[in-house]
Amino acid sequence: MNLLVDEGVDRPIVVRLRQDGYNVLYVTEMSPGITDNVVFQRANEQQSLLLTADKDFGELIYRQGLVHTGIVLLRLAGLPMETKVTLISMAFDAHASEFVGAFSVIAPSIVRIRHQQ
Template identity: 50%
Template sequence: MKFLADESVDRPIVERLRQEGHQVLYIAELKPGIPDDAVLNLANQETALLLTTDKDFGELVFRQRLHMHGVILIRLAGVTPVRKAELVALAVREHLSELPRSFAVIMPGIFRVRRVSE
């Protein structure tokens, strides 16, 4: 699967997904500091699922109804970066088919996915 990781995403998450064979583009390596709507546009251009810790993407998707290929919101405050990477990789493995065209949220012990219609 192809992902675009927002610069807010911990590097161990990016590295772990790459190790598992996913293509992961990383805003921190490509275009640090670009606005959220540009990040979402880039994810769409790349046909990539967006990984982020920024709740503002919910606003862009649900209130502004901007197009998206898929968003995974990582809400794992207080969890070590290595453990976050494990939890994200596990969620991706277990729910890969549900992720396109969905807004998913990963929290400790919880995975929620909401299909987004256009």
């Protein structure tokens, strides 16, 4: 599975996802500072899930109706890094195939997955 990870996501999360076997492209390593629209476009062009902590991507798909390969929004602010890494790894282990084509949220006590209509 291909993932494009936005630059607001911490590097230890990227490292763990790579260790878990995902093909991860990290905006911070490729093109730091690019706009959300460019990140969104690249994820779609590369048929990659977009992993982000930026709520603005929800705006792009719900208010503007843009089609996407899948977006996973992280709502884990304030948690210790080790906890974040573990929760994300577990969520991908359990739900990776369900994330495709969906807008999903990983929060401390829940994973919500909403597929496009």
